[in-house]
Amino acid sequence: MTIIDHLKWRYATKKFDTSRVLSDEQLLILKEAFNLTALSYGLQTLKLVVVEDKAVREKLIPVSYGQRQVADASHLLILCIQNRIDEKDVDQHFDKVKTLRNTPDSILEPFKSQMKSTIENMPEDKKTVWATKQAYIALGNLMTVCAVEGIDCCPMEGFIPKEMDRVLELGQHGLSSVLLLPVGFRATDDMFADFKKVRKSLSETIIEL
Template sequence: MSIIEKLNWRYATKKFDTTKQLSDSQLETLKEAFNLTALSYGLQTLKMVVVGDKSIRENLVAISYGQRQVADASHLLVLCIQNEIDTDDVEEHFDTIKAIRNTPDEILNPFKEQLKSTIETMPYSKKSDWATKQAYIALGNLMTVCAVEEIDSCPMEGFLPEELDKVLNLNKYGLKSVLLLPVGFRAEDDMFASLKKVRKPISDTVLEL
């Protein structure tokens, strides 16, 4: 299939086949895709928690408004932001650049100091909002990769983050959840799989100047 055919194949899966599991290779592909997501300033202030344990995921159904996908999918991907984003994140990022590219300090330092100043003066609420927007970029990237790999997925905002954070003990890792993405394989009797996509004509959604 072409990329457009695969995007047409993709849909927000309502019912997963509980007997099918992602292979280790497929799971690694999704981890790599998450890690390669384009993010603002190149700072990776996101984490992805992969929940495979069925019993844990059963405990998340009630706090996901009864949506069975979180338990019935092969795995649940939880996209999280850091509770705190500070200049240590900037230092770590530039240390990584230097280690991988061997870029001299005289080239890196001006941008590093500018970014540290930006992070230092950014209010907490703005940092949280900014990081959450980055999580949506990662979500879109993961959904596209899932489509290409013919892995079914269902993006979710409908859950109680604070309750989920308690169940997964995310505060221990300095994280809070913002988005969910159950991944796996559609059930044969999911009626939504065969429905035609409902989209406006491209002429109504794309403006060419």
């Protein structure tokens, strides 16, 4: 299968096979893919919460508007943003750059100072919007990797973030949930699996200059 074939195969899975679970290798691939997502400035101000416990996920159904995918999938991936983004994140990033690349401070310091200034001068509400946009980049990356690996998923915005955070006590980790991605394998009787994709033609969505 080509990458296009894989993307045509995927769909927003509505019903998961509750008897099938991801292997440790498949789960690790998704974790690595999340960690390798290209993010603004290279700062990783996102966290991926992986929920496997079925009992815990059953508690999340009411805060997900009754959508059973959160409990019936193999695992529930929750993309979260940090509640606080500041110069410490910049320092940690450049410490890693220096360690891994052995880049001298004389080269790093101008970029580091500029990034700190940008972060410090950014209003908190804009930081939240900015971080949330990064989460959508990670979501898209995860969905593509799922398609390539033959893993079904269902991207979800339909949940109550504050209630999700309360149930999972994400505030204790300094996090806020922004997106959900149940992952697993489609049920054989999920009628949505056979629906033809409805998309505009390339001539309608692509502009070539």
